[in-house]
Amino acid sequence: MDAIDDLGDAIDVTRNRLTPVRKGTWLKLALVVFFVGSFGIGGMGFPGNFGASTDDPTFEGEQPTGSTDLPVDDVLFWVLAILAVVLVLWLTLEFVAAVMEFVFLESLRSSDVRLRRYFSANLGKGLWLFLFRLGLQILVGALAVVPAVAIILSMESGLDGVSATFLLLYILYALALGLIYTIVMRFTTDFVTPIMLLEDRGVLASWGRFRATLRANWADYGVYLLLVWVLQLIVGIAAGLVLGLGGLILAIPFAIVAILLFIALDAIGLVLAILVALVGLVLFAVFALLFYVPITAYFRYYALLLLGDADDDLDLIPDRREAVRNGGLGSAGRDDAGGGTESGGFESDDGSGWGDSDGRDGSDGRDDSSGWDDSGDWDDEPDDRGGSDSRDWRDDRDGSNDRDEDDDGWR
Structure with missing residues (x-):
């Protein structure tokens, strides 16, 4: 079954x-992971009652003796203003997270990470996903x-037996609604967004394209869901333990420095201690x-492998x-241009196979460190037959070879 076989292949690809x-x-991928991991599948809602109950006596008639009048209008204004700012920030982060989904996919399939290029190229797709x-x-x-409101109203009407059943x-x-929501969001992120990127479709058209392979391979996708949920539970527990221990180790030196600064410099030391603590928090966030x-x-490669196996x-x-x-x-990897493998000696800035951060070095995509010179011929390293410069296979500009044509037939 592909959903099981792809577990090991995803490790190799990662x-x-x-x-x-x-x-x-x-570091670039860490920035992308911050968005796709923190905001990509977040739920919507701002629970809580920010108004006052009409049964509260403090808001009926005169204020109690000795109390000061509360500027209710001002408080309501600032509450609404804060909520508006929070809503705008949340929507902005959700939009950026949607675009970053495509940045992440581009970075996984290619051999470099180009944040600005991938972000600007996928603004439209990100908007539709958002x-x-x-x-x-x-x-x-x-x-x-809506059903929750109906249940609350039935309880207030005194229908205890009916309301308990409801x-x-x-x-x-x-629970069923939450399960459906989770599955749709996961399939959208894991399988529909790659189709959007690969075939340049909208989200609804990509869902239509995905439904065909989902119906034909429903067992694989069902096993995929179960395996992903189990693996995420296990990995989440292990990651929590590792990060907790790492955070404790990282916090010890920063805490010591902050305490010493506070003791030695009083008020100024307090400010410096706070700054040291903030630096420690930032470093821990980067580490996480x-x-x-x-x-x-790994989880994203697992989904991509399954999608490709299904169709x-x-x-x-x-x-x-x-x-x-x-x-x-197993140690090879090609970029999206199909230029070559890592095992062939092409080395990139991100270890994926090409010379510079752009994915290519100079004009021909090969660097000297990989065993090729700028002209694309063999360099002057000795080969395993004992030769060095005299054993090169490059042709001279005058048409003659370093080997004697009459002796060995090399041309």
Whole structure:
């Protein structure tokens, strides 16, 4: 079954993409993971009652003796203003997260990470994904709130037996609704967005394209869901333990420095101690994001491998798939231009196979460190037959070879 076989292949593909470790690549991917991991599947809603109950005596008639009048209008204004700012920030982050989904996919299938280029190229797709997610969240929120209001009204009417039954049914209904929402959001992120990127479709058209392969391979996708949920639970527990221990180790020196500054410098020391603590928090956040880079990449590669196995036309990473499955090239990896493998000696800034951060070095895509000179011929390293410069195979400009044509027939 592909859903099981792809578990191991995803490890190989992830290792090939992220090794050798390049700090620039990892830091860029950490930034992307911050968005796709933190805001990409968030729920919508701002629970809570920000108004006062009409049964509260403090808001009826005169204020109690000795109390000061509360500027209710001013308080309401600032509450609404804060809510508006929070809403705008949340929508902005959701939009950026939607675009970053495509930035992440571009970075996984290619051999470089170009944040600005990938972001600007996928603004339209990100907008459609953002609107789809937002619409789905509003729909699910409405479907969850309306029955809840009906149950509350029935309770206030004194229908205890009926309301208790409704409450039990609502719990089952809410669980089913949450499950459907989770599956739709996961399939959208894991399978529909690659189709949007690969075939340049909208989100609804991509869902229509995905439904065909979903119906034909429903067992694989069902097993995929179960395996992903189990793996995420296990990985989440392990990651929590590792990050907790790492955070404790990282916090010790910063805490010591902050305490010493506070003791030695009083008020100024307090300010410096706060700054030291903030630096420690930032470093821990960076550490956590770097820790989650291979985890997030693994789960996304797992989904891409399954999608390509279910439908060859929807394979976003054919070269990387071939590298780990064909001819034992487990350490190889190609970029999206199909230029070559890592095992062939092409080295990139992110360890994926090409010379510079652009994915190519100079004009021909090969650097001297890989065993090729700028002209594309063999360099002057000695080969395993004992020769050095005199054993080169490059032709001279005058048409003659370094080997004697009459002696060995090389031409």
